Amino acid sequence: MSRPIRVLVCGGGIAGNAVALQLLRAGIDTTVVERAPAPRPGGQAVDLRGPSRKVAERMGLMPGIRKRQLHERGMVFIDERGRGRARMPAEMFGGEGFVAEIEIARGELNQVLLDEIAGLPAESGSLDYRYGEWVEDIDQDAETVKARFASGAAAEFDVVIGADGLNSALREKVFGPREQFVEYLGAYIGFFTIPTPPGTNVETGWVGVYPVPGSTVALRPDPDPATSMAIISTRIPADPALRGDLEAQQRLIRERLTGYGWVIPDILDAMPDAPDFYFDEVARVRMPHWSKGRVVMLGDAACCGSPMTGMGTALAIIGAYLLAGEIATTPTDLPRAFDRYEELLRPLVTTIQKGTETQVRLRHPETRRGVAIMHILIETLMSRPLSPLRALLTRLIGKQAEYPLPDYPAVEN
Numbered sequence: 001m002s003r004p005i006r007v008l009v010c011g012g013g014i015a016g017n018a019v020a021l022q023l024l025r026a027g028i029d030t031t032v033v034e035r036a037p038a039p040r041p042g043g044q045a046v047d048l049r050g051p052s053r054k055v056a057e058r059m060g061l062m063p064g065i066r067k068r069q070l071h072e073r074g075m076v077f078i079d080e081r082g083r084g085r086a087r088m089p090a091e092m093f094g095g096e097g098f099v100a101e102i103e104i105a106r107g108e109l110n111q112v113l114l115d116e117i118a119g120l121p122a123e124s125g126s127l128d129y130r131y132g133e134w135v136e137d138i139d140q141d142a143e144t145v146k147a148r149f150a151s152g153a154a155a156e157f158d159v160v161i162g163a164d165g166l167n168s169a170l171r172e173k174v175f176g177p178r179e180q181f182v183e184y185l186g187a188y189i190g191f192f193t194i195p196t197p198p199g200t201n202v203e204t205g206w207v208g209v210y211p212v213p214g215s216t217v218a219l220r221p222d223p224d225p226a227t228s229m230a231i232i233s234t235r236i237p238a239d240p241a242l243r244g245d246l247e248a249q250q251r252l253i254r255e256r257l258t259g260y261g262w263v264i265p266d267i268l269d270a271m272p273d274a275p276d277f278y279f280d281e282v283a284r285v286r287m288p289h290w291s292k293g294r295v296v297m298l299g300d301a302a303c304c305g306s307p308m309t310g311m312g313t314a315l316a317i318i319g320a321y322l323l324a325g326e327i328a329t330t331p332t333d334l335p336r337a338f339d340r341y342e343e344l345l346r347p348l349v350t351t352i353q354k355g356t357e358t359q360v361r362l363r364h365p366e367t368r369r370g371v372a373i374m375h376i377l378i379e380t381l382m383s384r385p386l387s388p389l390r391a392l393l394t395r396l397i398g399k400q401a402e403y404p405l406p407d408y409p410a411v412e413n
């Protein structure tokens with residue numbers, strides 16, 4: 001192929017915007033279609049540690065991230081009587097632990113990526129960014145991929161990247177039904193912003209975590225102390241009727257939490273008015289192969305590890321860096337680029353996805369006694385720096401930090 005390649009990215013979340021930024025930098029013409037009518041705000045704080053932090057540096061995102069980053073001091077576990085118990089400070093594990101040194105809200109990171117795209121120099125690839133648009137039909141042969149969009153428009157591309165999240169429609173059209181790839185891990189999780197309730201009993205900058213039988217509630221401070229992000233996870237069997245039904249989702253949260261203390265009543269009162277209510281399954285995506293012909297999957301659509309891993313955004317930006325880097329390196333040999341991307345990313349995904357169902361169980365003790373034991377275990381972990389549990393966690397975190405990243409001068413800032 002002698003002409004420059006044209007890429008379609010489905011999904012304008014973290015994965016989609018990160019890959020678009022890198023492709024444009026490499027001079028590749030890129031179309032992004034995002035189903036939502038505007039950038040989607042909201043989402044929990046995301047941690048940038050180890051390789052994802054390195055990628056953010058190489059992508060030139062750090063000045064924007066620094067301006068918008070959260071300043072979290074750590075986590076404090078709250079007991080039945082609303083008292084703070086064990087504390088896990090951010091410095092633990094050298095700033096690379098459960099609360100990382102660099103934390104930024106998901107929506108803010110998305111805005112950093114969009115600002116970076118808007119500021120690209122004229123010699124970059126040309127960008128066609130369409131909100132309220134998605135692929136209705138897709139058809140590929142050896143030469144090209146034809147996409148027909150919801151608006152009725154149609155176009156041809158050399159590569160289509162599926163970055164449309166856990167419930168990817170593109171994956172369904174090209175690779176097969178959702179059930180083949182998405183594995184429910186036993187819990188649901190919701191995130192939403194509320195006015196900071198009085199009486200949280202948590203000092204500024206600390207995330208309060210309140211485990212109750214079957215569920216965990218956390219309150220994460222926003223940069224503006226007037227508001228906080230409520231994070232609620234609850235362990236129940238899968239219920240397909242919850243998908244897309246906001247009323248049923250909020251009813252479930254209410255049923256699971258009514259009667260508990262701390263600031264739960266305030267959270268439940270504020271929930272219906274939250275501007276950014278987000279709720280989904282805690283699920284894992286496992287695809288035997290991430291590409292088929294000219295279509296390649298990225299981010300949650302390809303390899304969601306679930307919010308329990310705290311690594312969804314990290315995998316999205318590392319994957320975006322590798323995929324764009326490989327496409328820019330061998331644009332005339334796309335199968336090779338896709339294979340290299342998969343070869344490089346898969347070991348990290350396998351490490352991150354391991355044992356998530358156990359984590360879900362451990363984080364949601366079913367009984368009051370189980371919750372009391374959890375408090376004791378965390379206190380032990382925090383008070384004994386040399387405990388085997390702490391050594392194990394340090395080793396697990398270290399594994400991600402060691403991940404080697406290739407250099408791609410064509411896509412770096």
Ligand SMILES: Cc1cc2nc3c(=O)[nH]c(=O)nc-3n(C[C@H](O)[C@H](O)[C@H](O)COP(=O)(O)OP(=O)(O)OC[C@H]3O[C@@H](n4cnc5c(N)ncnc54)[C@H](O)[C@@H]3O)c2cc1C
Binds near residue numbers: 010036312313
């Ligand atoms: C609004 C929002 C809030 C989130 N909050 C959290 C959170 O608090 N904690 C957490 O752990 N994870 C959260 N996530 C998921 C987290 O962003 C991802 O795990 C991670 O960043 C990987 O991102 P992704 O781009 O692969 O997927 P996503 O972030 O899910 O992005 C996918 C994008 O594709 C768009 N889309 C969906 N279908 C189509 C389609 N057919 N065509 C075109 N576009 C489509 C979506 O609107 C979305 O913008 C949230 C996601 C969203 C969209």
